Amino acid sequence: TLTAGVVAVQGDVAEHAAAIERAARERGLAVDVLEIRESGLVPDCDLLALPGGESTTISRLIHGEGIAPEIRTHVEAGKPLLATCAGLIVASSDADDDRVDELGLVDVSVERNAFGRQRDSFEAPLVIEGLEEPYPAVFIRAPAIDEVGDAEVLATWEDRPVAVRDGPVVATAFHPELTADSRIHGVAFFENEAASVPVSRTAGDR
Ligand code: GLN
Numbered sequence: 278t279l280t281a282g283v284v285a286v287q288g289d290v291a292e293h294a295a296a297i298e299r300a301a302r303e304r305g306l307a308v309d310v311l312e313i314r315e316s317g318l319v320p321d322c323d324l325l326a327l328p329g330g331e332s333t334t335i336s337r338l339i340h341g342e343g344i345a346p347e348i349r350t351h352v353e354a355g356k357p358l359l360a361t362c363a364g365l366i367v368a369s370s371d372a373d374d375d376r377v378d379e380l381g382l383v384d385v386s387v388e389r390n391a392f393g394r395q396r397d398s399f400e401a402p403l404v405i406e407g408l409e410e411p412y413p414a415v416f417i418r419a420p421a422i423d424e425v426g427d428a429e430v431l432a433t434w435e436d437r438p439v440a441v442r443d444g445p446v447v448a449t450a451f452h453p454e455l456t457a458d459s460r461i462h463g464v465a466f467f468e469n470e471a472a473s474v475p476v477s478r479t480a481g482d483r
Contacts, residue, residue, distance in 0.1 A: 280323050297466075320350070327348070330364075335367050337378075420450050
C-alpha cells in the first residue's frame, strides 16, 4: 500500500485526498492518505500533494510547522509532488509577494491572481503534453507562470504556461483535484518517469 500525503494546513485538502484515492483505485493501486498538519509525517510518504487555497496562509503555516524542509527533502529524494494553484505559488522560486516564502522546488516565477478578478473562475479544455485528449482544467483565481527556468512547460493557456514539470514535481495553475479526470495524477504520480521512485513500480513490492 502506498502512502500519500496531502499538505493539510489550509486549502482544498479533502478534494485532493479523494482525487488521489480515485486515481489510485483506477490504476488498481492501494493507497493510504495522510493529512499533513505537523512535521514528522512527510518522511513516511511515497507521494505528496500541495493543495490550492491561499498561498500566503499555506506558506506561513508550512514554515511555522516545520513541514517546509520536509517537503524539500521529499523532492530532493526524487519522490513525486503535485502542487496545484496556491501550491504552485508556494513551490515556485518567485511568487513576487513578500508573504510567500517560496520553496524553490519549481524553477518558475509566478504572478498571483493573473487571470483577472472578474473572470475569477473558468474551465478550459487544455492541451497537455503527453495526454492525447484535452484536459478539463478548472481555474480559480489562478496564478500564471511568468518565467520558466529549468522546468518543462506541459501546457499553456492564453499564451501563458499553466502546467510545468521540474524533475519529480508537477505543478499546475489549475485544479486537477476538482475534476474526475485522473490523468494529471497519472502524469504526476503513477506514470511519472521523472520521479526516481516511480510509484506504480514500487507499489507491487510493498
Ligand atoms: N489566489 C490564490 C492565491 O494566490 C490561489 C487560488 C487557488 O489556489 N485556487 O493564493
